[in-house]
Amino acid sequence: MRSHGTDGGVAQAVLRRFNALRPLSDEDAAALEHAIPEGLLRAGPGEDLIAEGDPVDSVRLVLSGWMFRHKTLEDGRRQIVNFILPGETCDAHAYLLSTMDHAITTATPVAYAEIKRARFELLMAAHRTLAEAFMCETLLNSAIQREWVINLGRRAAFERVAHLFCEIFERLRPVGLVDGNSCALPVTQTDLADATGLSVVHANRTIQELRASGLIVLKDRTLTIRDLEALKNAAMYSPGYLRLYRAK
Amino acid sequence: MRSHGTDGGVAQAVLRRFNALRPLSDEDAAALEHAIPEGLLRAGPGEDLIAEGDPVDSVRLVLSGWMFRHKTLEDGRRQIVNFILPGETCDAHAYLLSTMDHAITTATPVAYAEIKRARFELLMAAHRTLAEAFMCETLLNSAIQREWVINLGRRAAFERVAHLFCEIFERLRPVGLVDGNSCALPVTQTDLADATGLSVVHANRTIQELRASGLIVLKDRTLTIRDLEALKNAAMYSPGYLRLYRAK
DNA sequence: CGTCCGCTTTAACATAAGCTAACGGGCAGC
């Protein structure tokens, strides 16, 4: 199945994720893998990959590393609207709307593949299942966005942070990035605050509380969930919106 | 252009909206109009059209009336995650994910058209621009969802409600549902509270404040915006995310 | 014509979360 010597396994996360959404045929997988090395790129941590208002005319696949989507108000208040984790795509189809309504910044060093619009459209036309998988990615993104609206609108700080942790854990699982009950959490507390709509101080207090409750350990950018079920209960986490049935 | 005697003008809102996203050829428009009367349906106010977890296998187009998407936590806290206004679609492509991750309820009496998946896919295959228009609808929905995340995460109550009002006004404009500086707002304060993540009491206080500031008049389910620019400033409303450039 | 009911409004009080400020620890660079 691996056919490109130079990028051995580099597309692994993407393939695993897509297979969880729509099982891909070997042919579909090969076509996707083939498109990746052509547009392979890297970026360091804290780099702005694209800003609000920028024109879009390609699709990106995250091979490794974390990014996040965010918007900033005139007076500087920033909100992270979503994280983009390994295996996920930025902006499939977004070129249809011409420009970005939000910015994307890297949290860690990342490797990603950029597929130009024309190339992408050919790929979609030729591989129906692949097209559906990308479509699912986009829909799932909406579903996650809706869950974040609930998180910010109706959950208290403790539940909110707990929920975010559950979600990240469950999103990393299908791409093989959880190790037992631990996963990487390579972002600052400022980022977590901006993702949960809290002030940094309160985000910190909340994390302390989560630690004190024995539900999690968070140290050296590694999150360990001591009791996932209990954490989900505390977060009022309702499974399902991530649609990872097939992913086990 | 009108060819169906019985549904005279019923698809007007949908066509206006689509034209604002992707100018449709007469042929595309005709194909869409043709699909509508077949699945024409009505519902009263407060009806649950679909619940979380329900299977989806059709696309709906709202011809008239308001609906909203919402999720409810186990303990009853409810969050409206978006309104669905006349001319907008529910769930284009959503059938790809099999089931709903949220519920849809009507706020007013509504008329809508239901297009079954098979029919919809044929329509998409035959009309590229129409397919793009539906795709844009889906993407726009995501963009709105992101803006709601910012609204709930980083705006204070006053800004939040002001922002919602600006958004609704701008979303109703391209479908011809604003009249001067007024538009319908056929929802209760409880609904507004659930959409803005506030308690009813505080939502009410905030609306009073908005009235006192002279920015709006809200009476008999009609919203009048006294000074749209001022309201947008107060809301830190950044145009653009609704992509209504072409709609003027 | 009175009663019920859903919606809005007000009041009084409770509290979660914000803000400002300062300190500590680790790590990179000089």
Added chain:
DNA sequence: GCTGCCCGTTAGCTTATGTTAAAGCGGACG
């Protein structure tokens, strides 16, 4: 080995928003 900087942490005080409760108000309905 000192210095600076980023990040996490803690403290003390402020405030926006939630909660509970009750009253007003108008329309629907018998």
